[in-house]
Amino acid sequence: MARTKEFDPEAALQSALELFWQRGYEATSMADLVEHLGIGRASIYATFGNKHELYLKALDRYNETHDSGLLCELSQPGPALSAVRTVVRRFAAEASSKGPRSKGCFVTNTANELGPHDTAAARRVEASWDHIETLLRSALTRARAQGELPADRDPRALARMLLVLMQGLRVVGKASNDPGRVRDAAEQALRLLD
Template identity: 80%
Template sequence: MPRTKEFDPEAALQAALELFWQRGYEATSMADLVEHTGIGRASIYATFGNKHDLYLKALERYEELRDPQLLTELSQPGPALPAVRAVVRRFAAEAGSEAERLRGCFVTNTAAELSPHDAVFARRVERSWEHVETLMHSALTRAQAQDELPADRDPRALARMLLVLMQGLRVTGKGSSEPGRVRDAAEQALTVLD
């Protein structure tokens, strides 16, 4: 008769996510994961697989938690351009806040640490960024249809520019203790929407 799990897999996954987010993949050992999740090594392997598999599940969990917020923000009825501006400003505020800046964005952290040499993570990061770009493109296309955005602007190119800006804000915010740097960059970039 199989033994029943004596731990909450969802809570363990969240604990692993927090640890990976704080330290990164390479700096997190299996011993660290055992200590932080409070479950044994064998239980981690049996439930989540190896460290690579667990990190991938943590990345998926991060996206599940973050993506609905972005979709909600960018798909509200009414004017679309204020929502786009609000999202960029939120990214800048988070990147410049003391509480958020040291952790950064889990997807961006994964892109910097793992994507260059791990095709699985490179595909996951690309998929995440394509999702953000699609949401931005949709909102900008709606803004143009509602005469909020000049007709000579390319919504796809603007969405890509804003995606790159938002990821850059995360990287810069993580490395800088000057919140004005990311805030000023975001505000300057948003002038292209005028």
């Protein structure tokens, strides 16, 4: 008879995500995961695979939960340009906050730590960025169609610029003690939408 799991795999995955997000991949050992999740090494392997597989599952979870919120923000009916501005300003506020968000963005952290040498992680990072770029481009295309954005503006190029800006805000915000640096950069970039 198969044994039933004595832990909630969804809660364990969320807990692993939080630990990886806080410490990074390399600085998190299997012993750290065993202690933090409160489950045995064998149970971790049986449920999630090895540390790398668990990390990728945590990254997938992060992308699912964070990208869905962005979709809601950028696809609401009404003025699209104000939604884009709100999203960029939210990214800047989160990036310059020294509260629970000061650990940065899990995707951006993964890009910096694993992206250059881990193909599976790099694919997930690119997929997340492609998704964000698509959402921004769609909102900017709507804004242009509604007359909010000048007709000569390229929604694709602007979406790419905003994506790079937002990821950069997260990197600088994580390391900088000057929140004004991040906010000023965001506001300057938003002027390109006028």
